[in-house]
Amino acid sequence: MEQPVSQQPTLGSAIIGDRRYKILSLFFFRERTFFRLVAFCLFCSAIFYPYPAIAMWIGFIFAAYSAIANDSIQTIGTFIASNEDRKWWHLWLFIGAIFLLTSFYSWYTFDGDVSFQRLSSKGFSESPTSFHFLQLISPLILLIITRLRMPVSTTFMLLSVFSSDGGAILAVTQKSLTGYFVAFGMAIFVWYFLSKLISKLVQGEPHPYWRVAQWTISGALWSVWIMQDAANIAIFLNRQLSIWEYIAFAGFIFFGLGLLFYLRGDKIQAIVKEKSSVTDVRAASVIDLVYAFILFFFKEVSTMPMSTTWVFLGLLGGREIAMQLTPHAETNRSMRSTIGLVLRDAGFAFIGLVISVALAVAINPVIQEELAQLLGL
Numbered sequence: 001m002e003q004p005v006s007q008q009p010t011l012g013s014a015i016i017g018d019r020r021y022k023i024l025s026l027f028f029f030r031e032r033t034f035f036r037l038v039a040f041c042l043f044c045s046a047i048f049y050p051y052p053a054i055a056m057w058i059g060f061i062f063a064a065y066s067a068i069a070n071d072s073i074q075t076i077g078t079f080i081a082s083n084e085d086r087k088w089w090h091l092w093l094f095i096g097a098i099f100l101l102t103s104f105y106s107w108y109t110f111d112g113d114v115s116f117q118r119l120s121s122k123g124f125s126e127s128p129t130s131f132h133f134l135q136l137i138s139p140l141i142l143l144i145i146t147r148l149r150m151p152v153s154t155t156f157m158l159l160s161v162f163s164s165d166g167g168a169i170l171a172v173t174q175k176s177l178t179g180y181f182v183a184f185g186m187a188i189f190v191w192y193f194l195s196k197l198i199s200k201l202v203q204g205e206p207h208p209y210w211r212v213a214q215w216t217i218s219g220a221l222w223s224v225w226i227m228q229d230a231a232n233i234a235i236f237l238n239r240q241l242s243i244w245e246y247i248a249f250a251g252f253i254f255f256g257l258g259l260l261f262y263l264r265g266d267k268i269q270a271i272v273k274e275k276s277s278v279t280d281v282r283a284a285s286v287i288d289l290v291y292a293f294i295l296f297f298f299k300e301v302s303t304m305p306m307s308t309t310w311v312f313l314g315l316l317g318g319r320e321i322a323m324q325l326t327p328h329a330e331t332n333r334s335m336r337s338t339i340g341l342v343l344r345d346a347g348f349a350f351i352g353l354v355i356s357v358a359l360a361v362a363i364n365p366v367i368q369e370e371l372a373q374l375l376g377l
Helices: 011-030 032-048 051-076 077-081 088-109 135-146 155-161 168-193 195-201 208-234 243-262 267-273 281-301 308-325 334-361 363-377
Strands: none
Touching: 032 051, 032 135, 032 308, 051 135, 051 155, 051 208, 051 308, 077 088, 077 208, 077 281, 088 168, 088 208, 088 243, 135 155, 135 168, 135 334, 155 168, 155 208, 155 334, 168 195, 168 281, 168 308, 168 334, 168 363, 195 363, 208 243, 208 281, 243 334, 308 334
8 A cells, every 4th residue: 555645755864864874883883992892891880780899999980081081171171172282291291290189188188088078968978888780880871972072961970870869969950050050141241241352362373471371270270170070980989088099099090181181182072172262272261260260169159069061061152152242252153053052062961960860760769769759659
């Protein structure tokens, strides 16, 4: 029997479907080594998650690389983009030294706590004594999403699965949303009302002092980011680390940073490069300075963790909108495409939130009960 015309596959839809299949096949072929590594990590997680002493370090290793690889766009993304003429190991040693100094300060000051007391908040204060398989693979899910160039929140992906209180997830979400809109509004103010001044700063060749200023600002931003997001990595470990545990913690992250700089930020770096004028050392310095100020402000507000990714996306989104509204900046992009870019990044962040909450509900019976009560089940 002949199909109705509306149900018959058209030549155009067949071509589009075939093209999508080829693109997907090409992606998996190019990333076959990466997915083999992920498969091996999944295998290790399935074997060792019942053994907490081993599982905590496996989870930490996964979390350390996936969190830094995803969040590199926030802190060292503009630093990498504007220093492509420098040797990668120069950048690594500079950023790595700041990490060691900052993390050691927290470990020494707070009696073995490397999270700057971010994990002392309600719902995260207890050291894990057992692990769920989904808790170990949550960093791997984050790593896959990062490979797809989606800037999702590591805070939600990694902390939510350990929360012992649904209210803690809600508090983190509220603080993160506040951070997004504060950053968006501040970016509008800075890049619209100060656009004429900023446009003058970025004209001509930058003075050598700008390089010094940028490295200073980037170093300060990186340090403040560690104060906020070290909790995402340390969540798998004991809340107080011994000296040898701290050495293992700091050493792995230090050399992981080396790999990240060797790869020049890897796939997620494209999120930074597609934004306007971020490869200029002066523009990058302004972005990092405003971002560091916002993170430091929220650090002082409370010890509750928050998504720095949402803050960063709000900052870049507000900046792009402001640059469209002012005649003193050139983006080579229409307002429509700019809004689409902002909404796309916000959509990816929301997808990460949905995935993280779904994982938290699947893992934690306490949150399952709270959700059932909320829904009246």
